[in-house]
Amino acid sequence: xxFSKKVNAAGAIVATSALVLGAVGLGTTAANAATTxxxxxxxxxxxxxxxxxxxxxxxxxxxITVKFQVLEEGDLRAxxxxxxxxxxxxxxxxxxxxYEVPMWGADKKLVDLTADLADPAYDVKDILxxxxxxxxxxxxxxxxxxxxxxxxxxxxxxxxxxxxxxMPNKPTWQQVxxxxxxxxxxxxxxxxxxxxxxxGDLFAPLTTVVQTFGGSWYDMKWNAQVNAKPFVEAxxxxxxxxxxxxxxxPVSYSFNECLTSxxxxxxxxxxxxxxxxxxxEAKDSPVAGHMGxxxxxxxxxxxxxxxxxWNLAVPASTKQKDAAVKFVKWATxxxxxxxxxxxxxxxxxxxxxxxxxxxxxxxxxxxxxxxxITLEVMSSVNPKQPGLNPQPWTGIQFVAIPEFQDxxxxxxxxxxxxLAGRKTVKAALDAGQKIAQAAGNKHK
Amino acid sequence: xxxxxxxVGKAAKLSPDAKRKAWVARSLILPALIFGIxxxxxxxxxxxxxxxxxxxxxxxDDIHFAGIDNFVNVFTMGELVPSIxxxxxxxxxxxxLSLLLGLFFAILLDRKFFGQGIARTLMITPFLVxxxxxxxxxxxxxxxxxxxxxxxxxxxxxxxxxxxxxxxxLLTVIIVLTWQYTPFMMLILLAxxxxxxxxxxxxxxxxxxGIFRTFQWITLPHLRQYIEIATLLGTIMLLQVFDPIxxxxxxxxxxxxxxxxxxxxxxxxxxxxxxxxxxxxxxxxTMITATIALRTxxxxxxxxxxx
Numbered sequence: 198x199x200f201s202k203k204v205n206a207a208g209a210i211v212a213t214s215a216l217v218l219g220a221v222g223l224g225t226t227a228a229n230a231a232t233t234x235x236x237x238x239x240x241x242x243x244x245x246x247x248x249x250x251x252x253x254x255x256x257x258x259x260x261i262t263v264k265f266q267v268l269e270e271g272d273l274r275a276x277x278x279x280x281x282x283x284x285x286x287x288x289x290x291x292x293x294x295x296y297e298v299p300m301w302g303a304d305k306k307l308v309d310l311t312a313d314l315a316d317p318a319y320d321v322k323d324i325l326x327x328x329x330x331x332x333x334x335x336x337x338x339x340x341x342x343x344x345x346x347x348x349x350x351x352x353x354x355x356x357x358x359x360x361x362x363x364m365p366n367k368p369t370w371q372q373v374x375x376x377x378x379x380x381x382x383x384x385x386x387x388x389x390x391x392x393x394x395x396x397g398d399l400f401a402p403l404t405t406v407v408q409t410f411g412g413s414w415y416d417m418k419w420n421a422q423v424n425a426k427p428f429v430e431a432x433x434x435x436x437x438x439x440x441x442x443x444x445x446x447p448v449s450y451s452f453n454e455c456l457t458s459x460x461x462x463x464x465x466x467x468x469x470x471x472x473x474x475x476x477x478e479a480k481d482s483p484v485a486g487h488m489g490x491x492x493x494x495x496x497x498x499x500x501x502x503x504x505x506x507w508n509l510a511v512p513a514s515t516k517q518k519d520a521a522v523k524f525v526k527w528a529t530x531x532x533x534x535x536x537x538x539x540x541x542x543x544x545x546x547x548x549x550x551x552x553x554x555x556x557x558x559x560x561x562x563x564x565x566x567x568x569x570i571t572l573e574v575m576s577s578v579n580p581k582q583p584g585l586n587p588q589p590w591t592g593i594q595f596v597a598i599p600e601f602q603d604x605x606x607x608x609x610x611x612x613x614x615x616l617a618g619r620k621t622v623k624a625a626l627d628a629g630q631k632i633a634q635a636a637g638n639k640h641k
Numbered sequence: 642x643x644x645x646x647x648x649v650g651k652a653a654k655l656s657p658d659a660k661r662k663a664w665v666a667r668s669l670i671l672p673a674l675i676f677g678i679x680x681x682x683x684x685x686x687x688x689x690x691x692x693x694x695x696x697x698x699x700x701x702d703d704i705h706f707a708g709i710d711n712f713v714n715v716f717t718m719g720e721l722v723p724s725i726x727x728x729x730x731x732x733x734x735x736x737x738l739s740l741l742l743g744l745f746f747a748i749l750l751d752r753k754f755f756g757q758g759i760a761r762t763l764m765i766t767p768f769l770v771x772x773x774x775x776x777x778x779x780x781x782x783x784x785x786x787x788x789x790x791x792x793x794x795x796x797x798x799x800x801x802x803x804x805x806x807x808x809x810x811l812l813t814v815i816i817v818l819t820w821q822y823t824p825f826m827m828l829i830l831l832a833x834x835x836x837x838x839x840x841x842x843x844x845x846x847x848x849x850x851g852i853f854r855t856f857q858w859i860t861l862p863h864l865r866q867y868i869e870i871a872t873l874l875g876t877i878m879l880l881q882v883f884d885p886i887x888x889x890x891x892x893x894x895x896x897x898x899x900x901x902x903x904x905x906x907x908x909x910x911x912x913x914x915x916x917x918x919x920x921x922x923x924x925x926x927t928m929i930t931a932t933i934a935l936r937t938x939x940x941x942x943x944x945x946x947x948x
Contacts, residue, residue, distance in 0.1 A: 275908060282701035304702070392807070394891040396909075445786035446804035448893060463787050599699030603910040613893040617807045 231260040232520045234289035237280075238265065239273050239507060243344050243547045244292065246537055247528055253536060254527050261520045281306050286514035289521040293340065295506045295580075298332045299590070299597045302339030308511040309337045313522045319530060323551045328506050331580040331591055341529045345506035345549030346472045347493075347574040348405060348594075349567075354489045356380050356465040370406070370434065370494040373466065377442035380465040389455040389464035390439060392447025394613040396605025399451075401503060401594045402468055403612070405493065407431040408584035409501035414596045414604075414633060417589050419640045421633035423608065424626040432612060433622045448613050460484055468493055470505070471574065474567035475544065490570045497585055502574040503594035504583075506549065534560075549575050589640075600636035607632050685924070691917035698911040711918035720902060721922065728898040731811070732879045735818035736872055742819065743826025743871070744864075750827070751834040761831075768824040772884035779817045780806075780889050810894035817885045822878070826871045833867030834860070873934055880927070899923050 238244040244267065251263045266288070268276065277291050281301060293301070301307050314321040321329075324342060332340045350373065352364055360380050365372065377387030391399050407413065412427030422428055439447050444455070444464060456473055458464040460482055467473070471490075478485050493502040509528060511521045527533060534546050534554050543563035546554055548571060554560055555572045564571075583593040590597040595605070608629035615625040655663075695707040715721055750761055767775065783789050784805035792802045805813045837860065845855045883900040890896045892905065903923065907916035 271908075278698050278911065282698045284701070300699070306701075394893055445802055446784070446807050448804075448807040448810070448890065449780065449785070458787070461787070599697065599911070603905075603912075606905065606909050610891065610893050610897075613807070613891070617804075617810075617894060619894060 232517055233262045233264060234515075234517050234520050234524060235264045235266060235287065236290040236292075236524065237273060237277055237288045238267055238292040239270050240267050241507070243545070244507070246541055246545055247343070250533075250536060250540065254524060257527075258520075258523060261523070263524060280514075281512055284514045286512070286516065288512060289515045289517045290524055291510055291512055292343065292507055293510055295328075295331050295504065295508065295592060296595050296597060296601070298340045298508055298510065299334050299592065300599060301510075302332075302334040302337070306513055307339040308513055308515070308518060308522070309339060310341065310511070310522065310525070311337050313526070314338060314341070316526070319526055320553075323531070323553050324529075325549065325552055325575050327504055327575060327578050327580055328550065331504055331506065332508060340508035340510035341525055342506040342508050342550040343529060344472075344547035345504070345575060346470045347502035347504055347549070347571065347578055348402065348469055349471045349474065349493055349502060349570055349574055350466060350468050350491050351459065351474060351477060352466040352489050352491075353459070353462060353464075353484060353487060355487050356385065356462070357489075364489055364491055367492045368494045370409070370438075370496045373468075373494045374434075374438050374442070377438065377466060381442045385462065386444045386458070386464040387442030388438065388466040388468070389444050389450065389458050390435065390447070390468060391451045391455065392439065392444075392449075392613065392616055393451040393454075394448065394606070394609040395451070396595065396602050396609060399609045399612060400605045401505075403432065403435055404594045405501045405503050405583070406435055406496075408593070409494075409496045409498045410434070411497045411585040413584045413586060413588055414601075415588065415590075415637050417587055419589060419637040421630050421637045423633045424623070424630040429623055429626055432615065432626060436616055436622060439616060447616055459488075471502075471567065471571045472548065474571070475548070475564065478564075478566050486566075488566065490567050492570070492574055498583070500574065500577050500579070501583075502578050504575070504578050504580050504592070505594070552576070598636065598640055600639065604633050604636045688917045688920050688924075691913055692921050694914045696913040698913060707914060711914045712922070714915055715918045715922055720897070721919075723895070724897050724899050724902045725926070727895050728880060728882075728900075731814055731818065731882060731896065731898060732876055734815045735822060735879050735882075736875045738815065738819040739822040739826050739875065740868065740871060742823045743828075744830050744868075746823065746827045747830035747834055750831055764827060765824045767821050768828075770821070772821065773888065775821055776817055776885040776888040779813075779820070779885070784813060784889070806889045810890035810896045813889055814882075814885045814896050817889070818879060818882060822875055825878075826875060829867050829871040829874075830864060833864045837863055869937070873937065876934070877931075880930075899926075 238247070248265045248267060251265065255261060255263060273292065274294075277288065277293060278297075279285070280287050280291075298307070302309075321338075325345060328342045328345045329338065332338055332342065350364075350368060357364060357376070357380060362376055362379060364376070368376075373388065379387070381387035391402050393399055404414070407428050410427045410431035412425060412431055413422050416422055444450055444458060450458075452469060452473070455464065455467050455469060456476060459467050459473075459477060462484065474488070474490055476482065477488050492500065495501045509525045511518060511525060515521050529550060531551065531553055534551065534557070537546050538557065538559055543557070543559040546557070546560050546563075548554070548564070548568075552572070555568055561568055578593060580591050580593050582588060595601055608626075611620065611625040611629050612622075614620040615622045692711050693707060693709070694704060695710065696704045746764055750757065750764065754760075770778070781788070783791050786792050786802050786804060789805075791805070795802060803809065841859060842855065845859055850858070881900050882898055883904065886892055886896050886898060886901045887904070892901050897905075899919075903916060903919050906912055906919050910916070
């Protein structure tokens with residue numbers, strides 16, 4: 198036991214050596230100010246806005262200095278995971294996804310924020326209920342959403358109109374597949390769907406398809422369901438959809454590639470993150486004003502949008518808990534949304550976090566094309582049971598177990614082989630079943 | 642017994658002054674030696690240590706001694722052998738192709754013509770591009786189904802559009818690597834060509850030997866040791882290939898090389914123990930390969946003149 202602790206400590210030293218270097222720099226500034234908190238965040242536009250507005254927080258809270266570490270998503274995940282795993286304490290506020298919150302919350306690696314958020318001025322009930330549910334474990338909330346998203350179907354109105362097709366507000370996958378075949382030409386794909394192997398790439402939309410087809414990764418007893426009939430049907434449908442009307446080289450396509458394809462009018466439709474709508478409607482987008490947005494297609498369920506949020510949380514290893522909580526509340530408050538709107542423009546307000554955001558007149562105007570549908574989908578998805586059958590975890594397009602990154606990644610590689618025709622869907626998923634079951638056994 | 646005596650005798654013959662000098666020399670070299678040992682051996686020993694533990698970053702509270710469990714996993718999970726196969730296949734194909742192309746371009750460049758310097762610099766450029774950048778350039782401007790040059794050419798000739806990364810992942814990776822390493826091979830072979838004795842070539846031509854005969858019987862034997870070194874160095878560098886796989890194929894379709902597999906275990910599986918075990922196995926395999934390869938190098942250097 199002692200030996201294992203020593204190795205643990207050695208590991209902490211080696212793995213966090215970069216963080217230690219950061220902490221040295223931190224120490225010198227701490228001498229000047231009373232309290233310095235370090236915020237680790239991902240390099241998305243909304244988070245960079247938060248960094249640019251930190252001066253307002255420091256002004257309102259004299260004695261607290263905020264330092265930002267803005268990182269690429271993959272780097273952020275690796276660094277924060279290492280810091281949490283080793284209890285390094287390099288960060289006072291971390292930005293984490295909806296996937297990590299329930300796991301780290303249950304492990305007591307995060308500070309329980311329930312009591313601090315009860316403050317009536319903060320109005321915690323204003324946070325979108327499905328998002329709040331996804332960030333809570335046994336009634337205790339461990340993180341607050343900075344922004345959230347669901348998935349929606351985006352389509353080019355001009356292309357569909359030219360064929361005389363109208364898109365229903367809640368289409369089924371069969372309707373979408375038919376439309377995709379009709380609007381497809383040799384130069385334009387009917388639909389763009391992610392195919393890049395990875396748990397967060399291909400399997401984000403594909404898991405929602407599996408769920409609406411009645412399948413799931415696991416049943417209530419953690420038996421893997423990867424080669425069960427609905428899962429196979431869903432993947433076969435996805436493959437056929439890509440083969441008959443999808444983009445040509447699916448393994449190369451994920452969020453950014455599909456976004457470009459839609460902007461260049463090389464694809465007529467796209468089911469992906471709702472946050473894409475704001476990019477398609479941006480000033481420099483050639484398709485701005487030409488896009489339509491409806492609910493993600495369904496088959497057997499009522500809704501099949503996913504639920505993702507980037508959240509602020511306070512690691513249990515922090516030494517500046519009060520200041521950190523203060524910052525988390527400030528950055529997710531109604532006042533912050535007003536501040537962003539007034540200083541940086543209303544289209545930059547973080548979406549999908551607070552219901553009240555959607556009743557700000559200026560925001561409604563700036564995001565008129567997609568605000569309504571985003572709120573509608575985000576308040577109707579159910580992270581506790583997104584599919585037909587109950588599941589033992591909270592979350593929609595992922596399984597909230599530590600092994601899922603790995604399982605999702607391996608199965609995605611097998612599915613990519615099936616998409617390319619090197620394997621049959623059944624053979625790929627039979628192999629995937631074994632991988633998923635090995636991980637499921639650890640949770641029985 | 643006798644050797645020990647002669648050694649003692651020799652040591653006794655050294656004057657105190659020489660002894661002191663020897664110690665100064667030793668102590669001067671010591672910091673560098675210690676630094677070298679620390680820098681190269683400690684990480685390796687740590688890796689061996691980690692490989693004996695069950696340690697997944699996602700389970701920070703469950704770290705325990707696992708014995709050889711991780712190694713059992715490495716050999717029974719069925720990922721190691723396909724990965725070795727993929728590594729060997731990609732490395733061999735890329736080395737052979739870039740060697741042939743490199744030879745071709747080296748011969749073209751081995752003559753006086755206007756703008757030779759510029760042509761040579763342009764030919765070397767692919768090797769100077771960062772591997773990740775090269776892969777991105779190929780992904781978007783060459784292989785892309787909408788805007789890629791290769792598929793544009795296909796459409797000009799009325800050929801079907803090719804989904805490179807999806808349908809031909811292995812070929813995709815090999816093409817990018819060949820593009821990158823051809824200049825490297827070319828440089829070494831060009832040096833070989835330019836060190837050829839002009840008199841011998843002249844003599845051959847006087848004797849009535851044509852271009853092809855001269856190449857086959859004089860140039861090629863002369864180039865042999867250069868080809869061997871180019872192959873060896875190219876193989877060492879290509880064995881670690883990672884970028885085009887991470888950027889374009891994500892390890893699908895037999896492109897999961899050892900380097901990429903290791904990355905997946907460590908950064909997607911977050912399994913420190915298992916990744917370390919893969920690392921140890923890779924090092925052992927590399928050591929075996931390198932020992933054989935290095936012997937070949939010494940043969941090239943020592944027996945080069947004799948052949």
